[in-house]
Amino acid sequence: MPNVPDDTAVPARLSRLRSLSPLWLVPAITLLVGLVMVYQNYIGQGPQVTIRFNTAAGLEAGRTLIKTLEVEVGRVEDITLAEDMNSVLVTARIHNEFRDLLTEDARFWVVQPTVSLAGISGLNTLITGQYIRFAPGTATRTSDRFTGLEQAPLTPPGSPGLHLTLVTDGDFSFGRGEQIHYQGLTVGKIEDVRYDLAGGRIYYDAFIEAPFHELITTETRFWKASGVQAELTSDGFRLESGSLDTLLVGGVSFTTPPGSLRDDAPSVQTEYYVFPNRNAIDAPQYQEALRYWVMVRDSVGGLGRDSRVVYRGVQVGRVLSTDYIPPGRNLLDRTLDLPVLIEINPGRLGLPDNTEGVERATQDIDTWIREGLVATIKAQNFLLGQQQVELEYHPGGQPVEVATFNELTVIPTDVDSIGRFTSSIEALLTKLNELPIEQTLDGVTQLSHDASATLTSMQALLESTQSLLSSDRNTALLQQLDATLASLQTLANSFSAESRTTQEAQRTLQAITDFMNEFRPLATELRNQPNSLIFPRNAPPELQPMRKQP
Amino acid sequence: MKEQEENARELTGCPLCGQVQTRARSRCQSCGQRLHPQRTPNLQYCWSLLLTGLIFYVPANLLPIMRTTQLGGTDYNTIASGVVVLWEHGSYLIAGIIFVASLLIPLAKFVVVSALALSQQREGLLSPRNATRLYRLTEFVGRWSMVDVFVVGFLAALIQMGNLMSIHPGPAALAFAAMVVATMLAANSLDPRVFWERGGALNAERA
Numbered sequence: 057m058p059n060v061p062d063d064t065a066v067p068a069r070l071s072r073l074r075s076l077s078p079l080w081l082v083p084a085i086t087l088l089v090g091l092v093m094v095y096q097n098y099i100g101q102g103p104q105v106t107i108r109f110n111t112a113a114g115l116e117a118g119r120t121l122i123k124t125l126e127v128e129v130g131r132v133e134d135i136t137l138a139e140d141m142n143s144v145l146v147t148a149r150i151h152n153e154f155r156d157l158l159t160e161d162a163r164f165w166v167v168q169p170t171v172s173l174a175g176i177s178g179l180n181t182l183i184t185g186q187y188i189r190f191a192p193g194t195a196t197r198t199s200d201r202f203t204g205l206e207q208a209p210l211t212p213p214g215s216p217g218l219h220l221t222l223v224t225d226g227d228f229s230f231g232r233g234e235q236i237h238y239q240g241l242t243v244g245k246i247e248d249v250r251y252d253l254a255g256g257r258i259y260y261d262a263f264i265e266a267p268f269h270e271l272i273t274t275e276t277r278f279w280k281a282s283g284v285q286a287e288l289t290s291d292g293f294r295l296e297s298g299s300l301d302t303l304l305v306g307g308v309s310f311t312t313p314p315g316s317l318r319d320d321a322p323s324v325q326t327e328y329y330v331f332p333n334r335n336a337i338d339a340p341q342y343q344e345a346l347r348y349w350v351m352v353r354d355s356v357g358g359l360g361r362d363s364r365v366v367y368r369g370v371q372v373g374r375v376l377s378t379d380y381i382p383p384g385r386n387l388l389d390r391t392l393d394l395p396v397l398i399e400i401n402p403g404r405l406g407l408p409d410n411t412e413g414v415e416r417a418t419q420d421i422d423t424w425i426r427e428g429l430v431a432t433i434k435a436q437n438f439l440l441g442q443q444q445v446e447l448e449y450h451p452g453g454q455p456v457e458v459a460t461f462n463e464l465t466v467i468p469t470d471v472d473s474i475g476r477f478t479s480s481i482e483a484l485l486t487k488l489n490e491l492p493i494e495q496t497l498d499g500v501t502q503l504s505h506d507a508s509a510t511l512t513s514m515q516a517l518l519e520s521t522q523s524l525l526s527s528d529r530n531t532a533l534l535q536q537l538d539a540t541l542a543s544l545q546t547l548a549n550s551f552s553a554e555s556r557t558t559q560e561a562q563r564t565l566q567a568i569t570d571f572m573n574e575f576r577p578l579a580t581e582l583r584n585q586p587n588s589l590i591f592p593r594n595a596p597p598e599l600q601p602m603r604k605q606p
Numbered sequence: 607m608k609e610q611e612e613n614a615r616e617l618t619g620c621p622l623c624g625q626v627q628t629r630a631r632s633r634c635q636s637c638g639q640r641l642h643p644q645r646t647p648n649l650q651y652c653w654s655l656l657l658t659g660l661i662f663y664v665p666a667n668l669l670p671i672m673r674t675t676q677l678g679g680t681d682y683n684t685i686a687s688g689v690v691v692l693w694e695h696g697s698y699l700i701a702g703i704i705f706v707a708s709l710l711i712p713l714a715k716f717v718v719v720s721a722l723a724l725s726q727q728r729e730g731l732l733s734p735r736n737a738t739r740l741y742r743l744t745e746f747v748g749r750w751s752m753v754d755v756f757v758v759g760f761l762a763a764l765i766q767m768g769n770l771m772s773i774h775p776g777p778a779a780l781a782f783a784a785m786v787v788a789t790m791l792a793a794n795s796l797d798p799r800v801f802w803e804r805g806g807a808l809n810a811e812r813a
Contacts, residue, residue, distance in 0.1 A: 079655070090665065119681065183677045
């Protein structure tokens with residue numbers, strides 16, 4: 057028996073612990089809370105989207121964020137190669153509250169540091185890493201497959217304005233981000249450039265900001281805004297320059313003819329042709345043209361593409377080509393007439409600019425050729441040596457058969473008139489020869505004779521002065537002269553080599569010499585090509601009529 | 607002799623003051639501490655706490671334990687990804703420590719504590735000596751279980767430089783702490799004396 061005092065012994069209440077302990081509530085509650093959290097997370101999980109990019113540069117699964125206006129709206133979960141191995145598929149989870157923003161036309165692009173004419177952007181991604189920018193669209197249907205943009209769109213989606221398409225087919229093009237001006241204001245940008253290989257044209261997606269988009273009608277004309285534009289006309293010399301922006305980066309300008317109605321508002325699909333300069337938009341555009349050959353016996357010098365074809369001083373067409381030598385012939389062939397291809401626009405003749413006008417013009421010109429329509433090559437500008445094709449109508453002669461060459465009608469050449477022109481040039485040269493040059497030279501000789509006589513008389517004057525000085529009575533006078541000479545000496549000293557006046561004079565002379573040296577190449581150039589003072593060496597072609605753009 | 611043994615088994619020590627007294631009492635005759643009859647141990651505490659710990663183990667490993675903001679970019683790291691990152695950076699020692707302390711030991715603890723609890727329910731699963739060794743080991747390891755939570759806590763307190771670099775604890779830190787507390791309580795609810803009580807284990811060991 058235990059020898060422990062057991063006075064206060066209370067019998068233990070031995071109860072069997074079969075019932076559940078309340079502590080089981082702890083794991084039960086934990087599990088319940090956990091399950092609820094998992095369920096809520098699952099329910100609240102946002103939609104998964106797949107975005108196709110060309111490259112996954114800078115993207116990282118699990119880390120790269122998707123942001124809208126710098127607010128996180130999702131996160132990249134996975135990056136895999138697309139089936140075609142040419143692009144990557146980025147799987148991203150968008151937060152549930154932004155589910156409705158995933159419209160069909162939503163746009164995704166990778167924000168990375170960019171330096172361009174449009175400015176510098178995305179510098180913060182240098183530090184934080186790149187992220188995907190998400191721009192919700194305006195469509196009503198949602199989607200979960202998107203194609204990422206290569207570059208950030210220049211215009212925030214949904215900004216008020218007008219998207220339109222510009223077209224160029226000339227020797228100039230515009231870059232992404234170049235500006236669109238209206239009266240010097242920047243009102244839009246070129247957003248994208250596409251090249252049409254088949255058509256040889258460049259298409260631009262442009263955006264005009266509100267409220268300027270209301271200026272755009274179907275009659276609006278666009279032209280290339282060059283920095284500086286110089287022009288020499290009969291009214292004088294004109295120099296235009298745009299704002300500093302256009303000087304530096306160029307761009308597109310547009311104008312809308314007054315009176316064109318806003319009702320003609322274009323749609324996005326409307327294409328606008330961009331003219332090479334401001335004046336080109338004013339030049340009338342002709343759709344139809346008739347082609348003729350003019351056979352030139354003499355020189356075609358001074359004629360070129362776009363040279364004028366005139367009738368009674370009015371331009372009715374232009375020269376298309378002058379350098380065609382018929383197959384099988386050559387320039388050494390004495391009987392070869394150089395064919396000059398010209399085109400005549402019925403529109404310029406005052407006929408309707410359509411097929412009806414073409415028919416009428418063809419008939420009339422054929423009739424005229426029979427009655428005596430001839431083409432002559434005449435000087436358009438004596439100073440610059442430009443020539444033009446002049447159509448003249450000399451009725452009353454023998455009826456002429458209409459000849460064709462290379463399937464085109466030939467307008468006969470008035471050989472006599474060319475001869476007349478040549479002889480008039482010869483007359484001019486003869487007159488130049490007859491100028492009294494020898495008489496002038498004789499006059500110069502006479503002048504030198506006179507000069508030597510003057511010198512002789514001056515010598516006599518000096519001798520008489522000497523005799524005057526040698527007389528004794530003039531000692532006082534001599535002393536005075538001495539003094540005068542001394543002061544002259546002082547004066548001369550001040551002009552000596554070190555004096556300021558002399559140095560200045562020398563500098564001036566040096567400057568003149570330098571100027572002459574610089575002037576010499578210009579003088580040489582002028583001698584070789586006199587018109588270079590006014591026209592650039594490679595003069596641009598004259599404005600040419602072309603088809604009206606659709 | 608046999609009677610003495612019988613008597614000895616009728617005696618018990620007070621868990622608070624150590625006073626030896628008969629098992630029949632419900633309270634210690636000296637200090638009044640409640641005495642537990644140890645023959646049929648109540649393992650419900652242990653099991654429920656262990657289950658709680660196991661539930662907490664899931665979010666502790668799946669949720670991010672640390673949110674690192676560095677130069678504007680934000681990173682979330684779970685325990686496992688932290689180990690991977692450290693390993694990739696060549697910090698093998700630290701990666702190893704965290705792997706062992708945060709992943710391996712909690713798992714081992716679940717196994718060990720359940721084994722101990724089972725051995726109290728069923729005789730012969732573990733010898734009393736081995737069971738006691740394991741129990742001591744569990745007690746010893748328990749105090750080092752919070753390494754991960756401590757690391758996160760220290761970093762979060764120390765590194766707060768705004769956008770330049772700042773560290774915030776993630777939800778997993780809380781779950782991990784809860785798991786450690788639950789498993790420690792579970793281990794603590796085991797009475798090591800029970801290992802020696804069943805079926806004259808004491809004598810068997812002595813023999």
